[in-house]
Every structure is written in structure tokens, then in C-alpha cells.
Amino acid sequence: MNSHLYFLSIIGLSFLTIGEMTSVSLIKSNILHLFANGVPEVTVSKDHHLKLLNKGKLAETDHALVWKGTYDNKAVACKLFCDKKYMDEEMKIFKALNATKNLDKEPHEIPRIFYHGPILGKYHAIAMTLFDGTLLDRYVKQDEKLSDFSILLIFKQAVEALEFLHSNKVLHNDIKPENIFLRGSEVFFSDFHLSTLNGYQKRPCSPMFGSASYYAGFDRDPMDDFESLLYSIWYIGNVPMGRVYGRDIPEGRILLGLDEQEAISRMVEKSKHFKDKNVQKAFRFTNMQIISGKSKPDYKEIIKKLTEAIAEVSKTTGQERFEWLTF
Numbered sequence: 001m002n003s004h005l006y007f008l009s010i011i012g013l014s015f016l017t018i019g020e021m022t023s024v025s026l027i028k029s030n031i032l033h034l035f036a037n038g039v040p041e042v043t044v045s046k047d048h049h050l051k052l053l054n055k056g057k058l059a060e061t062d063h064a065l066v067w068k069g070t071y072d073n074k075a076v077a078c079k080l081f082c083d084k085k086y087m088d089e090e091m092k093i094f095k096a097l098n099a100t101k102n103l104d105k106e107p108h109e110i111p112r113i114f115y116h117g118p119i120l121g122k123y124h125a126i127a128m129t130l131f132d133g134t135l136l137d138r139y140v141k142q143d144e145k146l147s148d149f150s151i152l153l154i155f156k157q158a159v160e161a162l163e164f165l166h167s168n169k170v171l172h173n174d175i176k177p178e179n180i181f182l183r184g185s186e187v188f189f190s191d192f193h194l195s196t197l198n199g200y201q202k203r204p205c206s207p208m209f210g211s212a213s214y215y216a217g218f219d220r221d222p223m224d225d226f227e228s229l230l231y232s233i234w235y236i237g238n239v240p241m242g243r244v245y246g247r248d249i250p251e252g253r254i255l256l257g258l259d260e261q262e263a264i265s266r267m268v269e270k271s272k273h274f275k276d277k278n279v280q281k282a283f284r285f286t287n288m289q290i291i292s293g294k295s296k297p298d299y300k301e302i303i304k305k306l307t308e309a310i311a312e313v314s315k316t317t318g319q320e321r322f323e324w325l326t327f
């Protein structure tokens with residue numbers, strides 16, 4: 001585990017209550033018990049053909065268990081909660097984003113929701129599009145080296161997704177490589193459990209990717225989501241992140257302590273990490289956004305700059321798709 005992730009998991013762990021830890025593991029033992037007793041699959045009800053698959057565990061987090069399943073024979077990821085409150089909170093956001101409609105496709109870089117409701121009698125579940133995995137998984141699988149082309153393409157699609165979220169008055173509030181998902185050549189956001197609607201309410205977020213406003217204790221706005229996205233992209237691009245006395249310090253916290261000139265120099269310095277001049281140029285533009293004082297990023301111009309840089313990089317390297325895709 002690299003030092004950032006170690007730091008994150010320590011912080012995350014300190015927020016857990018014993019009750020939450022045991023309740024998620026209870027769901028897991030309940031499911032394992034059912035499978036161990038020869039029940040080949042768990043059907044939710046006769047109206048909803050949702051099944052959990054044997055050995056289908058995808059992840060276990062502090063408040064949910066994520067399990068592979070099928071819904072009417074379509075592969076899904078099923079997020080199971082002990083507490084209905086968590087399901088309702090996340091569903092409020094999914095509904096605001098129309099994720100329960102147009103079940104055949106994901107037009108806007110978020111998962112489709114096939115089912116939400118009770119499961120196994122006492123639990124609650126959201127069954128959604130199954131992705132190949134998270135951006136963090138992919139970064140690790142690629143030995144922490146992604147091409148400039150892939151970094152830019154992920155960034156561009158994530159900005160498009162962000163524009164969609166914000167145009168529906170949703171703030172994600174927890175953008176980080178673990179909450180960005182990939183499927184083939186497409187990029188998605190999920191995990192809306194800290195998201196908010198119609199306003200700029202304060203919510204916690206993952207400390208490593210938190211914005212300067214988060215550290216200042218201010219309410220959040222769309223630029224804060226963009227700032228967390230930018231830090232996530234720096235992270236997968238191996239841009240050196242904040243360290244003081246050998247310890248990881250979140251970029252947002254560092255930015256908060258800088259004056260205007262220092263902030264500008266830091267943003268320029270970060271862009272210079274990339275060797276290719278076209279990539280540098282694009283990052284100089286995106287980095288400056290977070291110190292522009294605006295409440296919303298300039299989505300259109302960012303997408304334009306990233307599209308131009310992708311075309312240039314593609315011209316020099318010949319790369320046209322993510323390096324891990326074979327067709």
C-alpha cells in the first residue's frame with residue numbers, strides 16, 4: 001500500500017464506529033452462510049429477478065457491502081446496506097440524476113439503477129451497472145504508470161460527468177480515484193453517499209483529496225468537486241503531492257496556506273511535471289481554474305483544452321485508446 005493510501009485508510013478507520021463495522025460484516029456472513037448451505041443464488045423477490053452471485057464480493061467498506069449480481073440476467077453491482085437511511089440518501093441523488101430511467105444505456109457517465117429496495121429480509125440494496133473497476137484499481141494494475149493519453153482522456157470524461165452532475169444541482173463531495181469507475185473506454189462517477197442537492201451544504205469528504213474550502217470549513221460549490229478531481233488526476237499522473245517532514249499533507253490544506261503568488265507558482269510547477277509541452281499547457285489551464293476564485297469551473301473551455309491536448313498526444317505517440325484495452 002502506498003503512503004497516500006495508508007494515510008487515507010488510517011483517517012477513514014478513525015471515523016468508523018464499532019456498530020457500523022460489525023453490521024457490514026454481518027451482511028457478509030449472512031450471505032456466505034446462505035451460499036454455504038447450498039443456496040446457489042439469492043433472489044430478492046418474484047417481481048425482481050435480482051440475484052447475488054456466489055463468491056461475488058467486490059468490496060466491503062465502512063457502511064456497505066458491494067456484491068456482484070445479475071438483474072434480469074444483466075450483470076450488476078449490488079450495494080447492500082444495513083441502514084435504510086444510507087440507501088435512501090444515495091437514491092435521492094440517483095433519482096435527481098435520472099439514473100433510474102433509460103436503463104439500456106448510461107448517457108451521462110453515472111451508473112443506471114436497476115433495483116433499490118429490501119434484500120434478504122432485513123437489509124437494503126441498490127443494484128446498479130457493473131463497472132470493470134475503479135480508477136484506483138486500474139492505476140495499481142498498471143504499476144502506477146498511466147500514459148499521458150489515458151490520463152487526459154480520463155480527465156476529460158470526468159469533467160464531462162462533472163458538468164452533468166452540476167447541471168442537475170448535485171455536488172458529489174467525495175471525488176477520488178476510488179469513486180471514479182471505468183468500463184471499457186468509458187469513465188463514470190459513482191458513490192454518491194456524501195453528495196448533496198440544490199445547495200452548498202458542508203459534508204465530510206476523503207481528506208487526501210479535500211479542497212482548500214473544505215479545509216477552511218466553508219460550504220462547498222462545484223469548483224470544490226473540480227479541485228478534488230484535479231488532485232485525483234495529479235495522483236494518477238504521479239504529480240508529486242504535498243509532503244512536509246516526510247508526511248503526506250493534503251494539497252487542499254497546503255493551498256489554503258498560500259498567498260496568490262505562491263498559489264500561481266505551485267500550479268505552474270505542478271503542470272511542469274508532465275514532459276510533453278501540450279500536456280503541460282492543458283494542465284496549466286486546468287490547475288489555474290482552482291485558484292480563479294470562481295465557484296464553477298469553465299467546463300467547456302477545460303474540455304476544449306483537454307481535447308486539443310489528447311489530439312496532439314495521439315499524433316505524436318499514435319495512441320488512440322487506453323493502453324490496457326486490446327481492441
Ligand SMILES: Nc1ncnc2c1ncn2[C@@H]1O[C@H](COP(=O)(O)OP(=O)(O)OP(=O)(O)O)[C@@H](O)[C@H]1O
Nearest residue numbers: 058059061063064066077129130131134178191193
Ligand atoms: N458499480 C460498481 N461496479 C464495480 N465495482 C463497484 C461498483 N460500485 C462499487 N464498487 C466497488 O465497491 C467499492 C465501494 O463502493 P462505493 O464507493 O459505492 O461505496 P462506499 O462505501 O461509499 O465507499 P467509500 O469507502 O468510498 O465511502 C468501490 O470502491 C468499488 O471497488
Ligand SMILES: [Mg+2]
Nearest residue numbers: 178179190191
Ligand atoms: Mg467509494
